[in-house]
Amino acid sequence: MTLDEEAKAANEGFYNAFNAQSLTNMKEVWSDLDRISCIHPGWPPIHGYEPIINSWKGIFDNTDNMEIKLSDVETLISGDFAWVRCQENLFAITMSGVQASKVFATNLFQKVGEDWKMVLHHASHLPQA
Amino acid sequence: MTLDEEAKAANEGFYNAFNAQSLTNMKEVWSDLDRISCIHPGWPPIHGYEPIINSWKGIFDNTDNMEIKLSDVETLISGDFAWVRCQENLFAITMSGVQASKVFATNLFQKVGEDWKMVLHHASHLPQA
Numbered sequence: 001m002t003l004d005e006e007a008k009a010a011n012e013g014f015y016n017a018f019n020a021q022s023l024t025n026m027k028e029v030w031s032d033l034d035r036i037s038c039i040h041p042g043w044p045p046i047h048g049y050e051p052i053i054n055s056w057k058g059i060f061d062n063t064d065n066m067e068i069k070l071s072d073v074e075t076l077i078s079g080d081f082a083w084v085r086c087q088e089n090l091f092a093i094t095m096s097g098v099q100a101s102k103v104f105a106t107n108l109f110q111k112v113g114e115d116w117k118m119v120l121h122h123a124s125h126l127p128q129a
Numbered sequence: 130m131t132l133d134e135e136a137k138a139a140n141e142g143f144y145n146a147f148n149a150q151s152l153t154n155m156k157e158v159w160s161d162l163d164r165i166s167c168i169h170p171g172w173p174p175i176h177g178y179e180p181i182i183n184s185w186k187g188i189f190d191n192t193d194n195m196e197i198k199l200s201d202v203e204t205l206i207s208g209d210f211a212w213v214r215c216q217e218n219l220f221a222i223t224m225s226g227v228q229a230s231k232v233f234a235t236n237l238f239q240k241v242g243e244d245w246k247m248v249l250h251h252a253s254h255l256p257q258a
Contacts, residue, residue, distance in 0.1 A: 035205045037214055037235075044255055045214070045233050076164045076248060078239055079208025083249065085166055085174070104174050106166075106235050106251045110207055119205060120212065122235045124253035126173055 007075045007082035010109045010116035015088075019067050021060040027053055031110055031117035039122045041103050065093035080111035088123065102126040136204045136211035139238045139245035144217075148196050150189040156182055160239055160246035168251045170232050194222035209240035217252065231255040 001009065010029075017025035030036060030052060038052040039045045040059070046052050073086040088103040108120035130138065139158075146154035159165060159181060167181040168174045169188070175181050202215040217232040237249035 033205070035203060039233060039235075039253065041253075042256060074164060076162070076239075078210045081207045081210035081212070083210070083237055085249075104168060104251075106168075106237075106249065108212055108235075108237070110205075120214075120235060122233075122251050122253070124168065124170075124251070127171060 003077045003082070004075050006116055007077055007084055007109060008073060010082065010118070011070075011073065011075075011084040011086065011107055014107065014118055014121070015068050015070060021063065023053070023057055023060060026056045029118050031112065031119045033110075033119060036119045037122070038120075039124070041123045041125045067091050082109045082111070082116060083107070084109065087126070132206045132211070133204050135245055136206055136213055136238060137202060139211070139247070140199075140202065140204075140213040140215065140236055143236065143247055143250070144197050144199060150192065152182070152186055152189060155185045158247050160241065160248045162239075162248060165248045166251070167249075168253070170252045170254045196220050211238045211240070211245060212236070213238065216255070 014029045017029050030049060032049045034048055036049060036052060037045050037047050038055060046055050069089045071087045071089060073084065076083045084107045086105050088105050090101045090103060092099045103123045104126050106122040107118065109116040110119050143158045146158050159178060161178045163177055165178060165181060166174050166176050167184060175184050198218045200216045200218060202213065205212045213236045215234050217234050219230045219232060221228045232252045233255050235251040236247060238245040239248050
């Protein structure tokens, strides 16, 4: 795989963990550095491995029938840092039907040995069209 | 200067250009790569040098008496990529008094020769306390 393919695969691994609501896989996705950050849309920033994993546990515990499909995935890689930007197209099935929302995400991965580990997920709502 | 100091200086250069409303300095801050992105709070993403610089021109042309003070500045540097995260504390003087708002920013710089150039500014509003 090229570095570009590796970075996109790491990014897909993150969204696969989200869509599968797999805390086990989400734990594997993230770096264990103190300096890591996660910004869920509209939330204050969360820093550090344990608080970030706990936030995903809370989201998975309170979520049914939600899926993210990606579009506009682009990468910029330099050394052992990979920046992936993408649009998250979020679909949720609720009592009132299918609800859709769009989020812009900045994802940053750092290569540790053979693995690309997530060090930043910054997601913010796109304005309504 | 250490790499950490260099990255923080590049970050300060960006906010100095903002606070001075200097389009000339803002043009120097950004990388001329196609892949660069700027997300102003609540805006759709803007990609590429000319559209990003034009967005700053529009902001500067329509802004008076606004200042950003930074807090919680942290860096993570690897090779020639530097990720700087910070809280922007924005103050604006309006007819009805001083208005304050808080924004979380992800800034990414790439070293080009001796200079750190901005390749990403992703800013999103923090929730009201």
